[in-house]
Amino acid sequence: MSGNGVNKKSGRLDVRKTYKMLIGGAFVRSESGRALDVNAPGGKWLGHVCRASRKDFRNAVVAARKAASGWANTTPYLKGQILYRAAEMLEGRATTFREVLQSIGFSPSAAKTEVTQAIDLLVYYAGWADKYLQIFGSVNPVSSPYFNFSVTEPMGVVAYVSGEKRPLLDLVSGIAPIVAGGNTVITLSTGRAAVAAMELGEVLATSDFPHGVINLLCGLREELVGQMATHMDVNALVTQGADAKECAASRGACALNLKRFFPREANGKGDEDPYRILDTVEIKTTWHPVGG
């Protein structure tokens, strides 16, 4: 490239991308102005991504809380359709995602597998969106003239810490069951996974998810997990690939504010599992008089 930014090969200005986070439907840089380097496995510098601050996280919580009741009351059928739409959008950008994954060290075949699995996973949870309620809910037999129902309800705002091994798949396998269950989510992607996550933001932003339902942050795990665990307006914390020390700290912090905590192994087992939806929904039981 010459001094004026014109690419000598193509003769035009390079349009270089700034990866931004997704908060409340807007693509934003960190309010702190901080950035992190992303390097390829060989050490080659690839670019910058945002380093989310605690304030960014709090802003995301506000956005997610604002979106929570609307998304919870969206019909399960429509939730499924929107998840399917996300699969469509990802399918349309599969090539880009394969390139992104290869740039951070994936072999072409591994990149292809990861992208394909991510798309299939969205379709999988799109299907469950209007079916898990029948499986996990029930009409309970009681020995008095009442109907007794157990029904699922979303927990509300869920924070999700994604793993780094499978940049795209870890993220999608976390988000899909959480939002299928009617929750809104704030995710954190770290290290090289951040690039794939910010790219996914563009897919999710065009999939008809109302603003604030999915909020994507990237930054440092040790800086933000503690905030996610202690924030009183977050109802559940799901983490992937946490070490024993982080798990213990999160468990303790979540216990103090009665937040559900689900640490998951970063081994990819059980990506396709309706019980993942059950993790972040509550079962509420109600009584109703027969004939009333």
Next chain:
Amino acid sequence: MSSSLAVSTKLNLQAHPVDEVGIRERVARLATRSIKKASKVEGLKLALSMVDLTTLEGADTPGKVRQLCTKAIHLHSGRKDLPMVAAVCVYPTMVRIAREALQGTPIQVAAVATAFPSGMNPLAVKLEDTRYAVAEGAHEIDMVISRGDFLRGDYARVADEIGQVKGACGKAHLKVILETGELGTLDRVRLASDIAMQSGADFIKTSTGKIQPAATPEVVLVMLQAISDFYRKTGKRIGMKPAGGIANAKAALNLLIMVREVLGPAWLTPSLFRIGASKLPNDMLMQLEKERTGVYQGLDYFSND
């Protein structure tokens, strides 16, 4: 009434053109002040003590008003270091209920009157509305000006009405709502402020809360400047009450900063500065709890009323 003319003839309306760009710049500059830790806690407690806790819904019931009064006294359970709010602001028919609920506390009861929020009723009705609220026990009356008359240029009539309502208030304090969202320009906000202060207002208040935009920082700054000029000319301290659209603790602290900068510390007291709000106190309480516990709060843990 003959006294009405006496009021309007006393009007001394000099043009005070407002420099809109300058106002916006000053507002932006004041908004960059950052107040943290101990000063933030003190600021928030001061702001809470200046709140006029408000419920002005058609769906208000005695139960809801009593609930609000309980909140006015005990802002957050488990904290003994919090002040009570300055006043509870309700419709005239709820004044008696609020007075009973607040008995034995220093909390004032404010009533909106004069055909709130539009003010589109004959003067006789407005005066009767005011007298009723005062007879029910209101310590403070929040009246609305006739924006229609004001925008037509009939300033004398606006002044006259304020003067007569002031007369009907008796001992009750009078707050005059300009409803700045309907006035259009900052010049008119300034003019309406001058008219209200010259006609007997004890407080000038931005908005009813029913119209957007309401208490924008620009409007508040212009009104504060009008109060400052009036004080310099007459030696009389007029109070200020921004109301409506003050969304969060930060906005409340910014208001305190503006008052301090424009009017000085003498105005930083509930007898000269009030904040009209219904949801704002919870955000301030969340910030105070954050400072106490170190943990960011959720609305689930604060009373919802």
